[in-house]
Amino acid sequence: TADGQPIGLDADPSFVLPDPGSADLQSLPTDPRKLQTMNAYPLRRGSPGIAAGIPIPDNGGRDLFGNRVLKAKRPSLGAYDARR
Numbered sequence: 001t002a003d004g005q006p007i008g009l010d011a012d013p014s015f016v017l018p019d020p021g022s023a024d025l026q027s028l029p030t031d032p033r034k035l036q037t038m039n040a041y042p043l044r045r046g047s048p049g050i051a052a053g054i055p056i057p058d059n060g061g062r063d064l065f066g067n068r069v070l071k072a073k074r075p076s077l078g079a080y081d082a083r084r
Helices: 032-037
Strands: none
Touching: none
């Protein structure tokens, strides 16, 4: 809850998933410093998670993929801010 109100989503996040057996799946980084090079797992256009987050002060300024996360606007849920 936030301010006494329930928050959250119970919906398919609509991730971009790699095809099983594809080169994208085989090349997922294992080095955490290279996670932003992934081609998989951002949110698809129309995802209910886009702009559904709560702004967090001192959020680090970047999402997992290296995209800028603005402090004054509602971010997307998860590790990818789809509102670039």
